[in-house]
Amino acid sequence: MKQITNRLHQISLGAVNAFVLKDDGLTLIDTGLPGSTDKIFKALQKEGKNPSDIKRIILTHLHTDHAGNAADIKRRVNARVYAHQLDAQLLEKGISSRPMTLTPGLTNRFIYQLFIKSAGDSVQPVAVEEQLTDNDVIPLAGGIRVIHTPGHSAGHVALLLQSEGVLIAGDICAHVVGLAYSTLYEDITVGKQSILKAAGFSFDKAVFGHGHLLHDEAANRKMAAKFS
Numbered sequence: 001m002k003q004i005t006n007r008l009h010q011i012s013l014g015a016v017n018a019f020v021l022k023d024d025g026l027t028l029i030d031t032g033l034p035g036s037t038d039k040i041f042k043a044l045q046k047e048g049k050n051p052s053d054i055k056r057i058i059l060t061h062l063h064t065d066h067a068g069n070a071a072d073i074k075r076r077v078n079a080r081v082y083a084h085q086l087d088a089q090l091l092e093k094g095i096s097s098r099p100m101t102l103t104p105g106l107t108n109r110f111i112y113q114l115f116i117k118s119a120g121d122s123v124q125p126v127a128v129e130e131q132l133t134d135n136d137v138i139p140l141a142g143g144i145r146v147i148h149t150p151g152h153s154a155g156h157v158a159l160l161l162q163s164e165g166v167l168i169a170g171d172i173c174a175h176v177v178g179l180a181y182s183t184l185y186e187d188i189t190v191g192k193q194s195i196l197k198a199a200g201f202s203f204d205k206a207v208f209g210h211g212h213l214l215h216d217e218a219a220n221r222k223m224a225a226k227f228s
């Protein structure tokens with residue numbers, strides 16, 4: 001695990017990241033591809049954290065590489081699941097994607113062939129107790145602001161840890177080799193608007209579903225400049 005702030009750690013699961021927030025027990029943000037539960041639990045234990053302290057799972061969006069173990073972890077630790085209502089409706093039926101278009105470029109074709117194609121578009125159905133909407137504030141860690149950021153998926157949310165100055169960006173864009181559009185979007189025009197919407201908030205760190213920490217005094221302005 002990589003420490004991002006006092007309360008937030010990043011768990012690298014190969015091609016995708018999950019996050020754990022410590023406040024009132026543990027909150028897991030995203031869950032990796034199916035079959036990653038033990039890897040997540042071991043990462044927590046290595047840091048002296050007890051997986052059974054996971055009280056809630058917040059999903060940035062419905063894709064298999066983020067929601068892959070939500071049902072499994074929920075069952076094992078009895079956690080409540082949070083997701084935007086538009087993605088929650090599908091996740092409750094075990095559907096984990098809508099039709100998407102590949103972002104132009106060789107790298108994207110490569111990533112798609114290598115990692116995404118095999119992930120599939122279904123997961124174990126999972127009950128979502130907390131259906132999120134734009135501007136909700138989850139009362140944890142000084143307030144987690146929910147920013148509805150459609151485009152990559154209709155029910156995508158970015159999460160702003162207001163007191164920590166961190167944006168959990170999910171897949172609104174990626175930061176693998178520099179900031180770049182994600183490999184796939186349901187609607188890249190809407191996706192671009194969402195990146196700019198999120199970048200309009202104040203934060204100096206951003207973490208991503210794919211890639212590494214963006215740590216800059218003005219991470220928000222960097223994102224805005226890159227995608228304007």
Ligand SMILES: [Zn+2]
Pocket residue numbers: 061063152171
């Ligand atoms: Zn995604």
Ligand SMILES: [Zn+2]
Pocket residue numbers: 016063065066171209210
């Ligand atoms: Zn992803």
